[in-house]
Amino acid sequence: MLTLPTLGAQTAAAASTTATHCPYCSLQCGMNVVVSDDQAHVEARDFPTNKGGLCQKGWTSTDLLRHPERLTSPLMRAGKDQPLRPATWDQALERILKGIAEAQQKYGRHSVGVFGGGGLANEKAYILGKFARVALKTSEIDYNGRFCMASSAVANVKALGLDRGLPFPLSDIPGAKTILLVGSNVAETMPPVMQYFDQQRKNGGCLIVADPRRTPTAAAAAIHLQLTPGTDSALANGLLYLAIHNHYLDKEFIAARTSGFERARKVAEAYWPDRVERITGVPEKLLRMAARELGTAATALVLTARGPEQQSQGVENALAFINLTLALGKMGKPSCGYGTITGQGNGQGGREHGLKSDQLPGYRKIDNPEHRQHIADIWNIGVDELPGPGKSAYEMLSQCGTPGGLRAMLVFGSNPVNSAPRAGLVEERLRALDLLVVADMFLSETAAIADVVLPSAQWAEEEGTMTNVEGRILLRRRALQPPAGVRTDLEIVSALAKGLKSSGHFPSSAAEVFEELRRASAGGLSDYSGVSYEKISSENGVFWPCQGGDPTGTPRLFADSFPTADGRARFHPVEFRQFSEQPDSEYPLFLTTGRVMAQYQSGTQTRRVKKLNDAVPEAFVEIHPAMAASMKIGEGEGVALTTRRGTLTAKAVLTQTIRMDTVFVPFHFAGESRANLLTNPKLDPFSRMPDFKVCAVRVEKAPIC
Secondary structure (H helix, E strand, O other): OEEOOOEOOEOHHHOEEEEEEOOOOOOOOEEEEEEEOOEEEEEEOOOOOOOOOOOHHHHOHHHHOOOOOOOOOOEEEOOOOOOEEEOOHHHHHHHHHHHHHHHHHHHOHHHEEEEEOOOOOHHHHHHHHHHHHHHOOOOOEEEHHHHOOHHHHHHHHHHHOOOOOOOOOHHHHHHOOEEEEEOOOHHHHOHHHHHHHHHHHHOOOEEEEEOOEOOHHHHOOOEEEOOOOOOHHHHHHHHHHHHHHOOOOOHHHHHHHEEOHHHHHHHHOOOOHHHHHHHHOOOHHHHHHHHHHHHHOOOEEEEEOHHHHOOOOHHHHHHHHHHHHHHOOOOOOOOOEEEEOOOOOOHHHHHHOOOOOOEEOOOEEOOOHHHHHHHHHHHOOOHHHOOOOOOOHHHHHHOOOOOOOOOEEEEEOOOHHHHOOOHHHHHHHHHOOOEEEEEEOOOOOOHHHOOEEEEEOOHHHOOEEEEOOOOEEEEEOOOOOOOOOOEOHHHHHHHHHHHOOOOOOOOOOHHHHHHHHHHHHOOOOOOOOOOOHHHHHHHOOEEOOOOOOOOOEOOOOOOOOOOOOOOOEEOOOOOOOOOOOOOOOOOOEEEEEEOOOOOOOOOOOHHHOHHHHHHOOOOEEEEOHHHHHHOOOOOOOEEEEEOOOOEEEEEEEEOOOEOOOEEEEEOOOOHHHOHHHOOEEEEOOOOOOEEOOOEEEEEEEOOOO
């Protein structure tokens, strides 16, 4: 329990319980925040997603509300080589407005950009997209969700016509006779969701997990396909080959509701079991077992996550697993379908309402004339005033301070110095900006190099909607006021828009922003026009699309048709492509990265919670004991990992749960332990997703300071 200072009018006599949601992952577990006698704590809530369960991160989430490192005043530098010092809000805003004006006068309006976070509420995502395009008049806006679900999003649109992480509710999981889960460790990344998988197995279902590591999730599976990193599309094609040759196809579904199967079939015919075993390292026996379980199941789900998606061929990987799902006819029916496990709290909603460089609210495309006209009318601007597509996240970050790149950037709720690939270069480029502004709750690694830092409110101190992994729109209610000196992101944007003398409307009230968002999304793929704060509260969330008069929205998609021009889903032929970076004599092993239970994303929040940091206080390197022995590396000894981009040092953890040719590092940590010092910025040609999950690495024994 956390002791809070007096909260103004909110005294012991005004004790309150506020129904809200966890500030972390995309499950968005329901919880109550109780403020009483100047203390705040969390109580579990029986909400449909988590059914009263919370993970350690959720239970400790209020520890951050009045943390001693909390930012409560703007910070500014007098010069590039000067330290950050407290400033007034007027001083900070004046500095920002002056820097924006100087950059745009000298380098043009697209020299100023906005970078957002996947944890920002829908209202913030919407208003930041509008702010960039109306107030700044720049095309340069993207967000760290580009590093999360971008590949599956593109694949979903290509194949199914619409991107929603899970096109079915979580309650469908227990009814699936077979589930194939690819590249996800939900037992550690979102523990409360495991109750659904546990119930599926209790119901006699089969869980198949494909992962280079034998994670706690893989250990719970009936079949573990321990594939070589980066070989996901070969695995999917191999399973499709077996489905074809063992007569598991749903020919009626293929004929009635899809197109392009023959092209995909011809490609899959080249992925016979022996060849797939040689590519993936998965024994033929296990391939056949997995195909049989999927092919003979009355109901089946295929779920992918960051493993196959955070690759430079991530879109193709996702398409290959969609091909398998379509061929089996497992779409649009209860406990059937393809879905992707969203990572960040609002990774889904963020890309629906304008935070991506190519996206407009309602999942509209910024280069579509009809879509542009609709949004221009809502924003009361001429359609020609609306900028076109900008650069994707890594391209924007890596070109900061270069000719043609950004000269000023505003960052909201993200820490790219830790989270971007090739993080050393990204940090160098951010330092080269004429003006870097960061709005955050704490002095993150990115905020620490900023010219201006703005203290922003936390999740329990403001109101707004989130869209979770199932496409369920949820409402976070304000439980307490932010500390004196702290403003919400909406208040910050409203003040900046006013200072820029923008003609656009930028309210600081979340409810008012949401009303405009509803109108802007109307008629789009992600239609929120029938959603209201009252309906969300009364219905325990509303599934989009939801139009007026629809009480709960659309929990399950694709029952009768797909939102494509002809109503059919599309197969895409996918050939396995070799990884963008092959192991060789200099860099002989694979490096893959991921999460651990106690930490979250770049660690800005969780590394400040004592219980969580005590559980996993530092980075580590998982390595197979046999590989470690060949290098004379012992448990807990220091190792240096080197790729073509940098070197990381951390302690070795010897485990037989990882492939001998692979090492694993969690990406939550800072400094010389940043996993993203090593990762490959090679981008997927369609989604612009970097190659986070697979690159070539050298491992050596090294001292740890």
